[in-house]
Amino acid sequence: MLSPGTALSWKRSLSLIAGPSARTLSGMWRPFAFSLAGTRNLKWATAALVWAKLPNLVGLDLSRTDASPYSISRLLSLSKSLKVLCVLNCSLVQEEWKRNQTAFSNAEGEAGTALLLSLVKCSQEDVQEKAAAGLATFVVTDDENAAVDPMRAEAVMRNGGIPFASGACTDISRGPAAIANLSVNAKVAKAVAKEGGIGVLANLARSMNRFVAEEAAGGLWNLSVGEEHKRAKWIKALVDLIFRWPAGTDGVLERAAGALANLSADDKCSMDAAAAGAARALANLAAHGDNNTNNAAVEAAGALWNLSFDDGNREAIAAVGGVAALVALAQACTNASRNLQERAAGALWGLSVSEANSIAIGQEGGVAPLIALARSNAEDVHETAVGALWNLAYNPGNALRIVEEGGVTALVHLCSSSRSKMARFMSALALSYMFDGRQLFPVGSSSEGIPKGVNLDAVRRIALRHIEDFVQSYSDPQLFSMVVTSSTSGVLTQIGEAARILEAGHLRCSCAEIGRFVSMLLNTSPIIRSCAAFALLQFTIPGSKHALHHLTLLQRVEAGRVLRKARAAISAPIEAKVFSKVVGSECNMYKLTLDGVDVMGERLAEEWEDSLCEKYPHIVYEEKSEGKNGNQYAQDSNGEEDNCYDVLEEELVTGLSRVSWERVDVSFHTSRLRFAAHSVIQ
Numbered sequence: 001m002l003s004p005g006t007a008l009s010w011k012r013s014l015s016l017i018a019g020p021s022a023r024t025l026s027g028m029w030r031p032f033a034f035s036l037a038g039t040r041n042l043k044w045a046t047a048a049l050v051w052a053k054l055p056n057l058v059g060l061d062l063s064r065t066d067a068s069p070y071s072i073s074r075l076l077s078l079s080k081s082l083k084v085l086c087v088l089n090c091s092l093v094q095e096e097w098k099r100n101q102t103a104f105s106n107a108e109g110e111a112g113t114a115l116l117l118s119l120v121k122c123s124q125e126d127v128q129e130k131a132a133a134g135l136a137t138f139v140v141t142d143d144e145n146a147a148v149d150p151m152r153a154e155a156v157m158r159n160g161g162i163p164f165a166s167g168a169c170t171d172i173s174r175g176p177a178a179i180a181n182l183s184v185n186a187k188v189a190k191a192v193a194k195e196g197g198i199g200v201l202a203n204l205a206r207s208m209n210r211f212v213a214e215e216a217a218g219g220l221w222n223l224s225v226g227e228e229h230k231r232a233k234w235i236k237a238l239v240d241l242i243f244r245w246p247a248g249t250d251g252v253l254e255r256a257a258g259a260l261a262n263l264s265a266d267d268k269c270s271m272d273a274a275a276a277g278a279a280r281a282l283a284n285l286a287a288h289g290d291n292n293t294n295n296a297a298v299e300a301a302g303a304l305w306n307l308s309f310d311d312g313n314r315e316a317i318a319a320v321g322g323v324a325a326l327v328a329l330a331q332a333c334t335n336a337s338r339n340l341q342e343r344a345a346g347a348l349w350g351l352s353v354s355e356a357n358s359i360a361i362g363q364e365g366g367v368a369p370l371i372a373l374a375r376s377n378a379e380d381v382h383e384t385a386v387g388a389l390w391n392l393a394y395n396p397g398n399a400l401r402i403v404e405e406g407g408v409t410a411l412v413h414l415c416s417s418s419r420s421k422m423a424r425f426m427s428a429l430a431l432s433y434m435f436d437g438r439q440l441f442p443v444g445s446s447s448e449g450i451p452k453g454v455n456l457d458a459v460r461r462i463a464l465r466h467i468e469d470f471v472q473s474y475s476d477p478q479l480f481s482m483v484v485t486s487s488t489s490g491v492l493t494q495i496g497e498a499a500r501i502l503e504a505g506h507l508r509c510s511c512a513e514i515g516r517f518v519s520m521l522l523n524t525s526p527i528i529r530s531c532a533a534f535a536l537l538q539f540t541i542p543g544s545k546h547a548l549h550h551l552t553l554l555q556r557v558e559a560g561r562v563l564r565k566a567r568a569a570i571s572a573p574i575e576a577k578v579f580s581k582v583v584g585s586e587c588n589m590y591k592l593t594l595d596g597v598d599v600m601g602e603r604l605a606e607e608w609e610d611s612l613c614e615k616y617p618h619i620v621y622e623e624k625s626e627g628k629n630g631n632q633y634a635q636d637s638n639g640e641e642d643n644c645y646d647v648l649e650e651e652l653v654t655g656l657s658r659v660s661w662e663r664v665d666v667s668f669h670t671s672r673l674r675f676a677a678h679s680v681i682q
Contacts, residue, residue, distance in 0.1 A: 030056065031056045031057075031058040031081070032056055032057065032058065032059075033057070033058055033059025033060060033061075033084065034059075034060065034061070035060075035061035035063075036060070036061065036062055036065060037061050037062065037063040037064050037065065037086075038063075038064045038065065039062075039065050040065065040066055041066075042065075042067075044065075044066075044067045044068050044071035044072075045068070045070060045071045045074065047071070048071040048072070048074045048075040048078070049074070049078070051075055051079065051082075052074070052075055052078035052079040052082075054079075054081070055080070055081055056081060057079065057081055057082055058081055058082060058083045058084065059082075059083060059084040059085075059086075060075075060082060060084070060085050060086070061085075061086040062085065062086065062087050062090060063086050063087060063088040063089055063090065064088070064089045064090065065087075065090055066090070066091070066092060067087065067090055067092065067093065068092055068093075069092055069093050069096035072085070072087060072090075072093055083114070113152065113155040113156050113159050114159055116131050116134050117131075117156070117159055119131035119134075133177070137181075147184075150187075153181075153182050153184070153187075153188045154187060154188065156182060156188070157182075157187065157188050157191050177215040177218075180201075180215050180216075180218040180219035180221075180222055181222075183197075183219055183222035183223050184222050186225075189222065189223055189225075192219075192223065193223065197219070197223075198220070198223055198234060199234070201216045201219040201220050201223070201234075202216075202220065202234035202237040203237075204216035205217055205220065205234075205237045205238065205240075205241050205256075206237060206240065206241075210245070210249060210251075210252060213241060213245070213252050214251045214252045214255060217238070217241055217252055217255035217256045217259065218255045220234060220237075220238060220255075220256075220259045221255045221256075221258045221259040221262070223259075224258075224259040224260075224262035224263050225262055235260070235263060235269065235272050235273050235276050235278070236276045238256045238259050238260050238263075238278075239260070239273070239276045239277050239278050239281050241253075241256040242256050242257065242260075242281040242282070242284075242285060243277075243281055247285075247288040247296075250294065250295055250296050253285060253296035253300075254295040254296040254298075254299050257282060257285055257296055257299035257300045257302075257303055258299040258302075258303075260273055260278055260282065260299075260303045261299050261300075261302040261303035261305075261306055264278070264303050264306035264307045265306045267310070270306060270307055270309070270310055270313060271310060271312070271313070273303075273307065274307060274310070274312065274313045274316050278303070278307065279304075279307060279313065279316045279317045279319075279320050279322060280320040282300045282303050282304050282307070282322075283300075283304070283317060283320050283321055283322040283325045283326075284325075285297060285300035286300045286301055286304060286322070286325045286326055286329050286344075286347075287321070287324075287325040287328065287329070294340075297329060297340060298337070298339050298340045298343055301326065301329060301340065301343035301344045301346070301347045302343040302346075302347075304317060304322060304326065304347040304350070304351075305343055305346040305347040305349075305350050307350075308347060308349075308350025308351050308353070309350060311354070314350065314351055314353065314354050314357060315354065317351060318351065318354070318356070318357050318360065322347075322351065323351060323357060323360045323361055323364055323366075324364050326344060326347050326348050326351065326366075327348070327361060327364040327365055327366040327369065329344045330344045330345060330348060330366060330369035330370065330373065331365070331368075331369045333369075334369060334372050334373070338376075338378045338380065338381055341373055341376065341378070341381045342378075342380045342381050342384050344373075345370060345373045345381065345384040345385040345387075345388055346384040346387075346388075348361060348366060348370065348388045349384055349385075349387040349388035349391065352388050352391035352392055353391060353510075355394070355395065358391055358392050358394065358395055358398060359395055359397065359398070361388075361392060361398075362392060362395065362397055362398040362401050366388075366392075367389075367392060367398060367401040367402055367405050367407065368405045370385050370388050370389050370392070371385075371389070371402070371405050371406065371407040371410050373385035374386050374389060374407070374410045374411070374414060375410050375413075379418065379419060379420045379423065382414060382418065382420070382423055383418075383420045383422055383423040383426075386411065386414055386423050386426045386427050386430065387422075387426050389402065389407065389411065389426075389430050390426045390427075390429050390430040390433070393430040393431075393433040393434050394433055394513070394516075396438060399433065399434040402430075402434065403434070403456070403459065408431070408434070408459050408462070408463055411427045411430055411431050411463070412427075412431070412462060412463060412466045414427040415427035415428050415431065415466045415467065415469075415470050416466050416469060416470070421501045421503065421504075422501065422503040422504060424470055425470075425501055425504055425535075425538070427470075428466075428467045428470045428471070428531055429531070429535060431463040431464075431466070431467055432467055432520065432528055432531045432532070432535075433516075434463070435460045435463050435464060435525075435528075436516075436520055436523055436525070436528050437523055437524060437525065437528070464525065464527045464528075467527050467528075467531050468527045468530070470531075471527070471530045471531055471534050471575050472575065474498070474499040474534065474575075475574070475575050476495065476498050476499075479491065479494055479495050479498060480495070480574055480575075480578050483495065483578050483581060489585065492581065492582045492585045495578060495579075495582055496537060496541045496542075496582050497541075499534070499537060499538075499579070500538070500541055500543075501538055504538040504539070504544070505538070505541070505543065505544030505545050505546070505547070506544075506545050506546075507538075507539065507546070508545075508546040508549065509539060509546075509550060509553070510553075511553045511556060511557065514536075514539070514550060514553040514554060514557060514559075515553075515557045517532045517535050517536050518532075518536075518554070518557055518559045518562050518563075519562075520532035521533060521536075521562050521563065521565075521566040521576070521580065522562060522565065522566070526571065526572060526573045526576065527573075529566060529569075529572055529573070529576040530572075530573045530575040530576040530579070532576075533566060533575065533576045533579035533580045533583065534575065534579050536550075536554075536579070536580075536583045537579045537582050537583050540554065540583055540586045540587075541582075541586070542586070547586075548590075551586060551587060551590040552590075554583075554587055554590075555587070555590070559587065560584065560587055563580045563581075563583055563584040563587065564584065566580040567580040567581045567584065
């Protein structure tokens with residue numbers, strides 16, 4: 001072997017490496033390697049051709065040489081035996097690699113993978129340790145963004161590296177890091193799960209060695225992304241990990257909380273996480289998130305946000321002090337990262353769905369930080385913050401707090417200026433809750449809480465003006481004029497699609513909220529009526545995630561007649577009339593039962609009433625006469641009951657037999673015409 005740093009002429013080097021004796025004995029040699037590190041002034045292209053012909057050359061060190069990229073590439077492509085090529089500090093090769101990083105990707109992927117895996121199998125423990133560390137970094141291309149080279153990761157999988165890496169986890173401290181990094185790739189993650197890697201990592205997460213626990217938690221975090229990998233049995237290990245490690249061990253806590261955040265996005269895993277005590281663990285973690293660079297608090301808030309989508313989880317979070325912890329986190333993160341701000345506001349938004357939690361958030365001082373976050377220029381931050389404020393504004397006490405803290409100004413600004421349609425929509429809803437004519441001050445309170453100089457009437461006028469501008473921005477005069485002349489379903493569908501806010505389809509309202517919007521359709525303010533009709537359109541338009549749920553609630557609160565009155569009112573704005581008509585049409589369509597039976601009589605009566613309102617708008621239709629009703633007429637009569645029956649009626653009925661619906665056979669059970677067939681029968 002040549003010593004590093006030796007300077008040779010290219011003829012001398014070739015004679016030493018591939019002279020006549022070498023060519024004669026080449027078939028008898030064992031696999032060998034040699035070093036030319038530090039060598040200069042060789043004809044590298046010629047040398048590469050000669051080296052490529054050596055059948056037993058498995059290793060070559062060309063570090064610190066002036067070898068050209070062309071010669072290196074030529075050698076790699078021609079040699080059938082070369083396994084290891086070291087080109088450390090070769091300036092020409094490094095410059096070429098920076099310009100074209102895919103130039104040596106094939107050699108790095110397959111040959112490098114095979115070498116590392118062979119070293120992982122080595123019987124020497126120190127070699128295994130370094131090989132596992134090399135395997136962990138080999139697949140990573142960007143540490144900051146956790147980016148992994150898919151070709152290298154899949155090369156490890158193709159070469160059977162997953163079983164070895166999983167097995168190495170229990171014996172080598174760097175084994176979990178290798179599995180964690182490999183699991184970023186979706187295909188490799190499936191292989192890791194199949195080989196039992198999840199169970200191995202879950203056991204290692206219980207280790208008292210911080211480095212091992214951190215890498216194991218990182219592996220579980222990566223594996224928690226895939227739906228098919230989620231298992232309740234390793235949720236407990238993550239929860240225990242958060243309880244075990246104190247605040248300040250951010251690496252461990254961030255990864256464990258991040259894994260729980262991903263798992264909590266799944267409905268079943270969310271309930272399993274709550275049962276395992278995740279609510280308390282995450283609330284404790286969020287309570288220590290006063291450091292703006294605390295990534296563990298970011299993931300904890302995200303996990304609590306996902307958990308809060310379940311009714312039971314919301315109450316569990318509140319029971320362990322989650323409301324106070326999240327309010328404190330929101331207060332501390334006004335100058336923090338966007339991720340922390342968004343997730344803190346999002347977790348409060350999720351909790352505020354419960355009215356009890358909404359009141360608690362207001363009492364804990366959560367209104368002020370949410371208003372501050374609503375003033376953020378970042379769309380995702382102010383969108384989640386205004387969502388929480390919308391829920392809070394449902395309660396009169398919170399509505400008063402929003403006014404006290406200057407929240408009307410923030411909501412008005414978002415309603416008119418935000419680039420997010422959802423933020424503008426929810427700002428309008430929050431303002432309509434606050435100024436829909438309810439008593440703004442709770443019973444028994446005084447106006448002393450209102451800051452001096454605040455004119456509530458002026459504030460209300462400003463809010464209503466911006467609500468009106470928002471609703472009118474979705475008004476289409478051409479389509480609306482068509483509704484006046486024609487109320488066909490096609491025109492109504494066009495109006496609904498033109499006014500649709502796609503993201504609003506994910507909002508889910510309670511029965512009380514839907515009932516409130518229905519009552520707002522009869523509000524004395526025409527602007528509030530228009531806003532309520534627009535909101536109901538967004539909640540019930542076909543294609544919305546919870547449209548059927550909202551239509552069911554509309555039937556429960558008997559919204560049909562209110563919708564008819566709203567669209568027939570002479571003084572109502574055109575937006576209130578048209579949007580109410582679209583919602584009423586959806587309600588009528590929803591009245592088709594699951595058996596396909598059309599509630600024909602009720603629908604015909606409603607259509608007749610609508611046609612009268614359209615043809616004779618100056619005539620006010622009264623549902624009940626102000627004259628005497630049937631009972632009053634009965635009281636005015638002599639009290640004698642006519643027990644006689646009509647003889648003619650008896651004669652007409654005699655001889656007729658009942659025809660049960662079961663005997664009517666309609667062979668449209670799998671056809672689109674099934675509903676129409678039942679309508680024809682009726």
